Amino acid sequence: MKPALTPLPDPPRLLLGPGPSTMPPEIAAALSSPLVGHLDPLFLKIMDETQSLLRDLFRTSNRLTIPMSATGSGGMETCLVNLVEQGDRVVVGACGAFGARIAEGARRLGAEVFVVDAPWGTPVDPARFIAEIGARRPALAALVHAETSTGVLQPLDGIPEAARRADALLMVDCVTSLGGVPVDADGWPADALFSGSQKCLSCPPGLSPATFGERALAKIRARKTPVTSWYFDLSMLEKYWGTDRVYHHTAPISMVVALREGLALAFEEGLEARFARHARHRDALVAGVSALGLGLLVAPEHRLPMLTSVRVPDGVDDGAVRRRLLAAHAIEIGGGLGPLAGKVWRIGLMGHSSRPENVLRALSALGECLQEAGFRCDPREAAAAAEPLLRH
Amino acid sequence: MKPALTPLPDPPRLLLGPGPSTMPPEIAAALSSPLVGHLDPLFLKIMDETQSLLRDLFRTSNRLTIPMSATGSGGMETCLVNLVEQGDRVVVGACGAFGARIAEGARRLGAEVFVVDAPWGTPVDPARFIAEIGARRPALAALVHAETSTGVLQPLDGIPEAARRADALLMVDCVTSLGGVPVDADGWPADALFSGSQKCLSCPPGLSPATFGERALAKIRARKTPVTSWYFDLSMLEKYWGTDRVYHHTAPISMVVALREGLALAFEEGLEARFARHARHRDALVAGVSALGLGLLVAPEHRLPMLTSVRVPDGVDDGAVRRRLLAAHAIEIGGGLGPLAGKVWRIGLMGHSSRPENVLRALSALGECLQEAGFRCDPREAAAAAEPLLRH
Numbered sequence: 119m120k121p122a123l124t125p126l127p128d129p130p131r132l133l134l135g136p137g138p139s140t141m142p143p144e145i146a147a148a149l150s151s152p153l154v155g156h157l158d159p160l161f162l163k164i165m166d167e168t169q170s171l172l173r174d175l176f177r178t179s180n181r182l183t184i185p186m187s188a189t190g191s192g193g194m195e196t197c198l199v200n201l202v203e204q205g206d207r208v209v210v211g212a213c214g215a216f217g218a219r220i221a222e223g224a225r226r227l228g229a230e231v232f233v234v235d236a237p238w239g240t241p242v243d244p245a246r247f248i249a250e251i252g253a254r255r256p257a258l259a260a261l262v263h264a265e266t267s268t269g270v271l272q273p274l275d276g277i278p279e280a281a282r283r284a285d286a287l288l289m290v291d292c293v294t295s296l297g298g299v300p301v302d303a304d305g306w307p308a309d310a311l312f313s314g315s316q317k318c319l320s321c322p323p324g325l326s327p328a329t330f331g332e333r334a335l336a337k338i339r340a341r342k343t344p345v346t347s348w349y350f351d352l353s354m355l356e357k358y359w360g361t362d363r364v365y366h367h368t369a370p371i372s373m374v375v376a377l378r379e380g381l382a383l384a385f386e387e388g389l390e391a392r393f394a395r396h397a398r399h400r401d402a403l404v405a406g407v408s409a410l411g412l413g414l415l416v417a418p419e420h421r422l423p424m425l426t427s428v429r430v431p432d433g434v435d436d437g438a439v440r441r442r443l444l445a446a447h448a449i450e451i452g453g454g455l456g457p458l459a460g461k462v463w464r465i466g467l468m469g470h471s472s473r474p475e476n477v478l479r480a481l482s483a484l485g486e487c488l489q490e491a492g493f494r495c496d497p498r499e500a501a502a503a504a505e506p507l508l509r510h
Numbered sequence: 511m512k513p514a515l516t517p518l519p520d521p522p523r524l525l526l527g528p529g530p531s532t533m534p535p536e537i538a539a540a541l542s543s544p545l546v547g548h549l550d551p552l553f554l555k556i557m558d559e560t561q562s563l564l565r566d567l568f569r570t571s572n573r574l575t576i577p578m579s580a581t582g583s584g585g586m587e588t589c590l591v592n593l594v595e596q597g598d599r600v601v602v603g604a605c606g607a608f609g610a611r612i613a614e615g616a617r618r619l620g621a622e623v624f625v626v627d628a629p630w631g632t633p634v635d636p637a638r639f640i641a642e643i644g645a646r647r648p649a650l651a652a653l654v655h656a657e658t659s660t661g662v663l664q665p666l667d668g669i670p671e672a673a674r675r676a677d678a679l680l681m682v683d684c685v686t687s688l689g690g691v692p693v694d695a696d697g698w699p700a701d702a703l704f705s706g707s708q709k710c711l712s713c714p715p716g717l718s719p720a721t722f723g724e725r726a727l728a729k730i731r732a733r734k735t736p737v738t739s740w741y742f743d744l745s746m747l748e749k750y751w752g753t754d755r756v757y758h759h760t761a762p763i764s765m766v767v768a769l770r771e772g773l774a775l776a777f778e779e780g781l782e783a784r785f786a787r788h789a790r791h792r793d794a795l796v797a798g799v800s801a802l803g804l805g806l807l808v809a810p811e812h813r814l815p816m817l818t819s820v821r822v823p824d825g826v827d828d829g830a831v832r833r834r835l836l837a838a839h840a841i842e843i844g845g846g847l848g849p850l851a852g853k854v855w856r857i858g859l860m861g862h863s864s865r866p867e868n869v870l871r872a873l874s875a876l877g878e879c880l881q882e883a884g885f886r887c888d889p890r891e892a893a894a895a896a897e898p899l900l901r902h
Contacts, residue, residue, distance in 0.1 A: 120778035121563060123770060124555045130544030138545050138763060149764060150542035152522030153530050153714060155842045163516045171513060187716065188580050188741060191759040195741040223740040316760060322545060324579065324716055324762030346738050348615040349580060349587040365847070367583040368708060370716030371530060372541065373765070378515060386512035450547045455757070 127448065132471070134480050135452035136266050136425055137294065138316035138323050139468035145321055148379035149372050156369045165359060168374055171381035175296060175389070176311060176329045178303035182352065183329040184359045185315070185377055187370050190293040193312030193326025194223060196350040197289045200330075200338050201258050201310060204228030209250050209286070211235075211242035211261030214268040215455045216291055220260045227346070232256070238457055239415040239427065241265075241272045248280040257337070259286045264295035266317075267455045269427035269464060270420050271299065278306040287334055293317060296327065297384055298396045298424040298468060309334040315373070318396070318424055319380040320469030324373045380469075396423035398507065399467045399477050406481040406504035407465075410488065410495040415462050424472065427454075427462045431493050436460045439487045447483035474508040519840065524863070526872050527844035528658050528817055529686065530708035530715050531860035537713055540771035541764050548761045557751060560766055563773035567688060567781070568703060568721045570695035574744065575721040576751045577707070577769055579762050582685040585704030585718025586615060588742040589681045592722075592730050593650050593702060596620030601642050601678070603627075603634035603653030606660040607847045608683055612652045619738070624648065630849055631807045631819065633657075633664045640672040649729070651678045656687035658709075659847045661819035661856060662812050663691065670698040679726055685709060688719065689776055690788045690816040690860060701726040707765070710788070710816055711772040712861030716765045772861075788815035790899065791859045791869050798873040798896035799857075802880065802887040807854050816864065819846075819854045823885050828852045831879045839875035866900040 133140045141149075154161045173183045186193050198220070202208060208229040210221040213236035224231050234250050236242045242261060251259050259281045263272050274290075281288040289310040292301050296311075297318030303311050309331045316323035330352060338345075338352055345351040349367065357364040384392055400423045404414065407428050415427035430436045436453055440463070443449045452464035465480060467473075478501055485497025525532045533541075546553045565575045578585050590612070594600060600621040602613040605628035616623050626642050628634045634653060643651050651673050655664050666682075673680040679701040684693050688703075689710030695703050701723045708715035722744060730737075730744055737743040741759065749756040776784055792815045796806060799820050807819035822828045828845055832855070835841045844856035857872060859865075870893055877889025 121559075121774045123559055123774055124552065126543050126767070127546060127552055131546050131550065133545060133547060135547055137760065138547065141545050141764075146542040146544075150538040151518050152538075153525060153533050153708075154519060154523050155525060155527055155530065156715065158523065158836070158842060160516065160519055167513075167515055188584065189759050189762060192580065192741045195739060199739075219740070226736050226738050226740060314760070316545075322762065322764035323548065323760040324765055344618050346618050347587060347591075348611070348618060349584045367581050368529065368706070368715040370581060370714065370765075372533075372714035373716055373762075375518070382513045382515055444550070450550060 129448050132449045132476060132479065134466055134471055134476060135450045136464045136466050137314065137468060139320045139466060139471040141320055141322060142383065142470040144383060145376050145379050149322065149376040151375055153371055156371055157365065161371060162363060164375060164378055168378045168381065169359065171378065171385065172327050172329070175381060175384065176301055176303045177305060178329050180303065180329045180331050181360070182335065182356050184355065185374060186326040186328050187367060188326055189323050190312065190314030190326050192350070193328045194220060194291060196328060196352065197310045197312055198223045198227060199345050199347040199350050200352045201287055201289065201334060202227045202229050203341060203343055205230065206258065207232065207254050207256035209234065209254055209256045209259045211247050211272070213240060213242050213270060214238050214262065214265035216266055217262045220291065238268050239270065241270050241420050244273055244275045244277055248276055251280045251284045251286055255284045256286050258289055260289040262291040263301065264292065264299070264422050266294045266425060268458065269416050269422045269425045271422050274306060278308060287337060294422065294425060297392065299393055303329055303331070307331065315377055315380070318469045319377070319384065320471065321376045321380040322373065324370060325377050396467065396472050398510065399472045399474065400426055402477050402504040402507035403465060403467060403480065405507055406477065406500040409500040409503035410481070410485050424468045425464055425466045427464050430461055430463060434488065434491045434493050436463070439491055442487045442490065443483055449480060449483050477504055477508060521840050524841045524868060524871065526863055526868060527842045527858050528856045529706065529858060529860060531712045531858060531863040533712055533714060534775065534862040536775060537768050537771050541714065541768040543767055545763055548763055549757065553763065554755060556767060556770055560770045560773065561751065563770065563777065564719050564721065567773060567776065568693055568695045569697060570721050572695065572721045572723050574727065574748050576747065577766060578718040578720050579759060580718055581715050582704065582706030582718050584742070585720045586612060586683060588720060588744065589702045589704055590615045590619060591737050591739040591742050592744045593679055593681065593726060594619045594621045595733060595735055597622065598650065599624065599646050599648035601626065601646055601648045601651045603639050603664070605632060605634050605662060606630050606654065606657035608658055609654045612683065630660050631662065633662050633812050636665055636667045636669055640668055643672045643676045643678055647676045648678050650681055652681040654683040655693065656684065656691070656814050658686045658817060660850065661808050661814045661817045663814050666698060670700060679729060686814065686817060689784065691785055695721055695723070699723065707769055707772070710861045711769070711776065712863065713768045713772040714765065716762060717769055788859065788864050790902065791864045791866065792818055794869045794896040794899035795857060795859060795872065797899055798869065798892040801892040801895035802873070802877050816858060816860045818857045820857060822853055822855060826880065826883045826885050828855070831883055834879045834882065835875055841872060841875050869896055869900060
């Protein structure tokens with residue numbers, strides 16, 4: 119007898135949290151296609167096409183541009199284990215959970231870590247970060263382009279140039295930004311970038327698109343010690359994804375096929391149109407939640423287009439509202455992490471989730487839940503504030 | 511305009527190589543279900559059910575039984591980075607590519623590695639392995655239950671007891687064995703076991719089911735140095751998968767839903783019936799390839815039920831036959847690795863791929879390709895030899 123399994127939700131969840139986002143039907147279809155072997159000549163073509171599309175998305179000519187067989191955190195680990203050796207200095211910008219995670223990852227590898235921090239909800243000050251790079255002359259400088267724990271877009275003003283001057287590699291966490299705002303690996307320039315499949319690309323979580331430039335590869339070749347990780351060792355991975363096709367590990371085939379489809383959909387829309395769509399829907403959401411009487415965590419100039427942190431009003435129970443949104447409206451939004459737990463909601467409009475009808479549905483449902491929680495607001499006003507901004 | 515993508519093969523491939531195996535429709539449907547968030551209460555239930563089914567499959571009561579968010583090689587890495595510290599002694603049994611990989615992974619972590627090897631195509635001699643454990647008194651002893659590079663089933667005779675006597679942890683690579691032959695974590699007993707989703711469970715590659723007993727957890731708690739890997743750190747993962755539900759990384763949601771379905775299908779069939787099916791179809795395949803006039807790499811008592819290594823006859827071009835099988839018959843089989851490259855074919859009958867009609871289709875297609883390559887054989891004789899053994 120087949121074991122009883124809890125059924126999946128019906129209707130399905132509308133995913134408006136910090137990721138994953140809702141998967142479009144084209145990606146679901148690609149995901150469940152019959153498998154081809156990971157060494158099949160046809161799969162090698164699929165790998166090539168995926169790499170080529172990823173290069174266009176990262177705006178890079180980096181040969182070593184691949185989806186790592188792990189989630190975004192595995193992409194972070196790939197950068198660190200390959201680019202950091204024991205005793206190396208690493209300067210990390212941290213204004214949220216994911217910057218702090220980079221610092222912790224580097225410390226585990228025996229690096230001497232210098233953190234340039236900033237209050238959660240603001241970006242790292244580029245001038246302070248640049249000064250720290252100049253003072254410490256680290257092997258690696260790392261920061262988070264889109265801080266998913268707060269909704270802040272990090273300005274890079276002058277940071278790439280400062281890293282080059284100090285002969286430091288620059289690593290950028292683009293987990294939430296890639297596909298939703300411009301990421302410009304060669305233009306910035308940055309040496310190591312990683313992302314996640316489940317944010318603005320609306321694929322399931324499980325892959326971490328990543329790219330590594332020549333300066334990063336030179337550091338890897340000049341390492342004094344072997345990379346401690348076998349799984350994330352780029353010198354072996356580049357032989358599998360490169361022309362040699364040396365078997366390393368079995369690629370997550372279905373996930374790669376799904377990612378290729380997600381990338382093709384992004385280019386079908388056009389990157390500029392996609393970036394504009396994310397910004398437009400964020401603006402409408404901000405207008406709507408403001409009309410509900412809610413405050414925003416992040417100053418306008420630093421707000422992410424794909425993730426908005428809204429302050430939980432005094433006297434309203436964060437968890438109760440989110441549970442009600444899920445149970446009565448089938449909508450998932452995110453809560454706060456760390457110092458922001460209970461204090462903010464994180465509303466994501468990422469990839470396929472960033473649609474006009476979802477903005478309106480979120481505002482209507484959130485307004486209703488707030489009213490039920492005793493907070494006075496008018497969901498119709500929120501819709502009226504958002505609607506004009508949704509017109510394209 | 512949408513970028514042109516190479517279409518997936520039509521008809522789909524029949525995957526009869528060393529993994530992945532062909533995915534059944536129930537798993538494909540689960541895989542492409544609408545996403546639920548990784549912190550959704552419903553997904554937490556899915557995690558619980560997956561863990562419970564995995565415990566039954568590993569035959570263990572280990573609390574820490576989880577699918578690692580990586581392929582089988584990531585499961586190997588999880589065991590090593592958590593259980594090995596710099597300077598530790600590690601005894602590794604190696605009679606193929608995957609034993610050698612464990613040794614390499616342990617060396618990267620600064621372990622002193624002692625390899626007990628055996629010719630490819632034979633198992634490691636348990637007596638020699640036991641003697642080495644006694645002589646070296648290692649922190650960890652590791653070996654491969656089903657060596658995917660050769661098709662050998664490793665006898666464990668006395669090894670678990672010897673590891674306990676020497677106060678060594680025992681790690682077993684069950685990537686290809688789990689779900690196709692009995693794996694008995696608590697009965698052997700072994701302290702750390704890992705597998706892969708794409709072999710006898712017929713899920714897509716991308717998850718590594720793994721289980722860790724109390725002795726392994728005690729070693730982790732007593733570590734002198736932090737685990738160098740953030741991504742694979744079990745002390746954090748056990749808080750996410752345990753009752754605390756502390757967010758660590760975003761689980762590969764779709765893959766976990768697919769794995770849960772694959773596990774439920776295995777228990778619907780029944781483990782004993784499933785093991786018997788794998789053995790029965792292997793016997794039929796062996797009878798068939800023998801009737802074609804082909805030799806087998808592995809002695810009968812050490813042959814895996816899910817993977818059979820067949821010798822490439824003299825004068826026949828390994829690669830040409832495999833390419834022809836793929837192009838004309840849509841069948842994938844595996845080639846040899848390392849010293850066996852060009853010398854064996856690896857024919858997998860794993861999970862959903864292990865079906866009577868696939869045995870006959872493989873024999874017929876292989877016979878035809880051999881004839882085309884100038885090798886004299888009679889595919890009808892192969893079918894006649896196999897058919898009686900396929901009757902259940």
